[in-house]
Amino acid sequence: MKMIVVFEKTPRLRHIGHLDLMRAMQRALRRSGLPLKYSQGFNPHILLTFAAPLSVGMPGKREIMEVPIEGEMTGEAFLEKLRPALPPELPCLWARPVDDRHSAPMAQLAAALYEAELDETPSGLSDAVTAFLAQEEIPALRKTKTGLKPCDIRPMIYDLSLNSGKLRMCLALCEKATCKPDLLLSSLFEFAKLPRPHAIVTRTQMFGKKDGAFYPLEEM
């Protein structure tokens, strides 16, 4: 069976890159003594997939990985073993066993919620957010493998709100369409003609989509 695991990448570890985080999780799983599955080949490694890589510099409140294991086990039993194998800066929060055929979180991913903690809130930003969202089209330049490509990011913004210095952004995150929070922030501040303040952006939740509605990815 497989375990869907929710963990936190705390702000202190935000500078750890995706591959380093993968390796850290591999080693944590090895320390845990859990019945893991290994890949074949000369350098076998633990089978493990993350729902979506997290950018360097970004903390994640509810990150998701999928861990195939041998045999049956409850989420609580799994957590009990994994918890002491992780440093306090990288705690696991929740786990849920699913069938091997259960579609992978990576495949079900549709959107993510981000929170940008602005060092200062320029006056007029609140109105600018409203006006920004009222646009029918938001042209932007998206970075792709083949260079900068013009695109419309309006359909990829599911929600945007400002609340006591925090910008909450719900943005598309899937294979077909992804809007990175950085792109949204630069578009927004350019549109508002305001200086962009320094901000730490945290990914707080990931979502899947079913019958037109969003659900927390870990519960899908």
Place this chain on the structure above:
Amino acid sequence: MNEQENKRLEELLETVQKPARYIGGEMNAVRKDWNGVRCTFGFCFADTYEIGMSHLGMKILYYLINQRPDALCERLFMPDADMADKMRDAGVPLFSLESRAALNEFDIIGFTLQYEMSYTNILEMLDLGRVPIRREDRSDQDTIVVAGGPCAFNPEPLAPFIDAFMIGDGEDVMHELIDVIRNGREAGLSRMDILKNLAKLEGVYVPALYDVEYNEDGTLKSFSPNDPAAPAKVKKRVVKDLSGAVYPEAIPVPYTEIVHDRMVLEIMRGCTRGCRFCQAGMLYRPVRERSMERLLELADKLQASTGYEEMSLSSLSSGDFTCLPQLIQALMDRYKDKRVSVSLPSMRIDNIVKQSLEETQQVKKSGLTLAPEAGTQRLRDVINKGVTEEDLIRSVTDAFECGWSTVKLYFMMGLPTETDEDLQGIGDLAKKVVDAFYRVPKEKRAKMGVKVTASASVFVPKPFTPFQWAAQDTIDMVHEKQAKLRQYLKLKNVNFNWHESELSMLEACVSRGDRRMGEVIYAAWKRGCRLDSWNEHFKFDQWMGAFQDCGLSPAFYAYRERPYDELLPWAFVDAGVSMDYLKKENEKAKRVETTRDCRHGCNGCGLNTWGVCDWVKNPPLKDKPQTAAPLAD
């Protein structure tokens, strides 16, 4: 570090290269409450995180200090140049990875001295950490700065900056040192009184308590204590029983890749081969082995606590470990299912091991590293490297038959008595290694063909070796020899690497330097030198300027042969191996005479009078034929 500095640091981290090395938070990093302990120790490594975190001694002492309920130990590393500059600009002090405490907040800070060319980093770290650089500028409130490690055996070049040196095995003296400082602080003693109490500990050298005089020609005239608390000779500390000694059962597991990212089992300390250029071989005598039982216990604990997928064995000459084949077999059996690979030391692969190698593929076939050190038998006899060409060829042939195909050969140039013939010998040897590969039947050897890399470093005479009196080749001589070697090594399948001769010359100056060398290091740092062992930061001209500033000549330190009756700056340190023995060995070298490995019988190196060497009475290989020295480790 206060709130504001912390905030500025967070911003800095977004703009520097590889920020992950400044954040800590690793598994097994120890987080203790500062209010719950009586003594705080900042462990400093004068190089970057990637290098320092690969270092075993630091892990041992970090673990040892943190085991004390009354003390805590946190890690501090040298920031890379971009980070150091930005920290200075932003007013962020050098900080510990665990709780981001500034260097000057610790009761004690300790540097481990691994390499002379990291000394400017020490000054840079003290400065970034807001600790007065010169010990005489420190007040009673300032932190006490101590240092240990192999380079502490000649402490004099750092005497102006370090309050107290620990000489010998650190884990033997650390608790006593912490006790003295903690008690002194709690009793409100002055800095000087605490230092005097430290000087009473065996193995501790307090430079403030000694006076130095020089002759007109610049040599040392006298070196003597100026206080009754200070002994005339400082005797190194020795851990007698390695199995009983503290060894980490958990080590911090880094997130970013470091140089040696694996668990390390120190199987023994010391080496009795007696290579005459090798400082570690003399400093770490006598040989002490860890018991199999203890090693397997440690291996299990380390594996469980780190989750590492690779384990390596560490010692100066692992091939000499009495139960090496049994140990490797036991480790491989244990870790087969856990998917841990074991990196083998050097190439004395026993048949049992060779078989399991083929069966399990549990051993990494990374490059094979061998160190014949010199190109001819004559010169290998001079340096007492008991390796013959036959040994070398047999070893590489073995390895080629097991599928290895890349070989690194380490040589030294500028060894005493070296001639052109010895340089040619290096070329010949490389050629013979290539030939050995092609003599292995096609179906047995690797398909991609053989790759031999020959590296030639420049010989640096070191204190407490038989060559401590020797002159180093001048930079011009080295360049000439490098050009010749390039010729001799223009061979198919062979690459040639050489080292910066300028760096080796400075290393020779500092490693045999006296107290005045401290002023050169200070002047060099003032002129912007730091991270000297990193090619891109090395500023040779500034170092030469620093010598000039101080009115000293590098040639005096590097190129001058010392007469036996000269008072050497490190002569007050008793490393166990006696000066008489070193002289005898030096004379034998001149006569091209070898000395046996003392496992066949004690050679009377001096430690025989200390009662710490088990082999004086019971040499383990008594009456057994002499075997070849391991080629590398």
